[in-house]
Every structure is written in C-alpha cells, then in structure tokens.
Amino acid sequence: MEYINAFWVGGLICALVQILLDRTKLMPGRIMVLLVCTGAVLGILGIYEPIQEYAGAGASVPLTGFGNLLWQGVRKAVDEEGVIGIFLGGFQASAAGIAGALIFGYLASLIFEPKMKE
Template sequence: MDYFNAFWVGGLICALVQILLDKTKLMPGRVMVLLVCTGAILGAVGIYQPLIDFAGAGASVPLLGFGNTLWKGLKKAIDQDGFIGLFTGGFTACAAGISAALIFSYLASWVFKPKMKE
C-alpha cells in the first residue's frame, strides 16, 4: 500500500504542476521556485509532514519536498545556533542531496558524452 500511496500522491503533484505549466504563461524556472517556496510554507504551517508520512517518496521527492527539507533544516539550525542558523540551516539540510546530484550528473556526463542541442 505504501508504493500505491507514493505513486498516486507523486503523480497528482506532477499532474497539477503540468496543468499549471500548460494553463499559465509561467516559465518553468518560476514554477520551480514557486514549488520550493510552497513546500517551505506548507512545512512551516505543519501541513506537509503528514503528507510525507502518508506518501513517503511520493511527497518527499518532488520540489515541494525539497522546500520542506529546507524549512526543517532552517528551523533546526535556528533552534540550535540562533540567528546564524538562518544562514546555515538550509545548506546543512540539503548538502548531501545536492552533492550527490552534482557528482552523479558529472559521472553520467562521462559515460553518455553529452552534446549541445542544435
């Protein structure tokens, strides 16, 4: 049942974002920023964590989950370090995921020999 919940929640998020992209004139970069900010706001309000508990990776993998992770790291760092945590919390919470994305994409570029679009 966990896989099913992850599938339909993640699919619903992706479908809603695709509708947003198709029906508005928002550029993809702006939609990505909107998703990260929305995830942080939903995490701050306390709505997003129950969704992650219910759907697992279906809710934590999309950009909404990244915003929520930033918020959790920020909150933890502010509680521990005070004002300076405002500047360090997001970096420490997401450092492993961002580093892995950079390293694996670099390794993939060696294997697949990327080319410029014509």
Template sequence: MDYVKAFIIGGLICAAVQILLDRTKLMPGRVMVLLVCVGSVLGFCKIYEPFVKFAGAGASVPLLGFGNVLWKGVKEAVDKEGFIGIFMGGFKASAVGISAALIFGYLASFLFDPKMKK
C-alpha cells in the first residue's frame, strides 16, 4: 500500500506542476526554484513532515522534498553551529543526493548519446 500512496501523491504533485507549466508562462527553471522554495516554507511551517510520513517517497523524492531537506539541514546546523550553519547546513544535508544525481547522470552519458538541442 505504501507504493500505491507514493505513486498517487507523487503523480498528483507532478500533475500539478505540469498544469502550472501549461497554464502559465513560467519557465521550467523558475517552476523548479518555486518548488524548492515551497518545500522549504512548508518545512518551516511544520506542514511538510506529516505529509512525508503519510505519502512516503511520493512526497520526499520530488523537488518539494529537496527544499524540505535543505530547510532541515539549515535548521539543524544553525542549532548546532550558530550563524555559520545558515551557509553550511543545506550543503551537508543534501550532499549525498546531489552527488548521486551528478554521478548517475555522468554514467548515463556514457550509455546514451547526449546531444544539445539546437
């Protein structure tokens, strides 16, 4: 049942983003930044954590979840290190995910024939 909930919630998030892209003139990069910021704000308001407990990977994998991870990392680092934690907390919390995305993207470029759009 966890897989079904994750699939439905993740699909609803993706559908909402697709509707936002289709109905507005926002560029994809701006929508991605908006999702990260919304995830951070929802984490700050303590709304996102109960949502993640309910939806599982359907809520933690999309960019909303990345914003929440950044927020949690900054919060923990500020509590532990003080003001300097603002600058290092998000990097420490998200380093594994960012590294994995870069490494697997690089490996995929060997398997497939990447081309720039003209």
C-alpha cells in the first residue's frame, strides 16, 4: 500500500505541475521556484509532514519535498544556532542530496558521453 500511496500522491503533484505548464504562461523555472516555496510554506504550516508520512517518496522526491527539507533544516539550525541558522540550515539539510546529484550526474556524463543539442 505504501507504493500505491507514493505513486498517486507523486503523480498528483506532477499532474498539477503539468497543468500549470500547459494552462499558464509561467516559465518552467518559475514553476520550480513555486514548488519549492509551496513545500516550505506547507512545512511551516505543519501540513507537509503528515502528507510526507502518508506518501513517503511520493511527497519527498518532488520539489515540494525539497522546499520542506529546506524549511526543516532552517528550523533546526535556528533552534541550535540562533539567527545565523537562517542562513546555515538550508545548506546543512540539503548538502548530501545536492552533492549526490552532482556526483552521480558527473559519473553519468562520463559513462554516456553527453552531446550538445543542435
């Protein structure tokens, strides 16, 4: 059942994003920023945590999950470090994921020989 919940929640998030792409004139970069900010705001309001517990990776993998992760890091760092935690928390919470994406992206580029689009 966990896989089904992850699938439909993640699919719903992706479908809503696709509707935004198709029906509005928003650029993809702005929609990505909107998703990250939405995840952070839902985290602040305490709404995203129950969704993430219910859907697992279906809620933590999309960009809304990244926004929530940044919020969780900032909240923890502010509790421990004070005001300076506003600037440190997001970096500390997301460092492993960002580093992994860079490393695996680089390794994939070595294996598959990327080409420029024409």
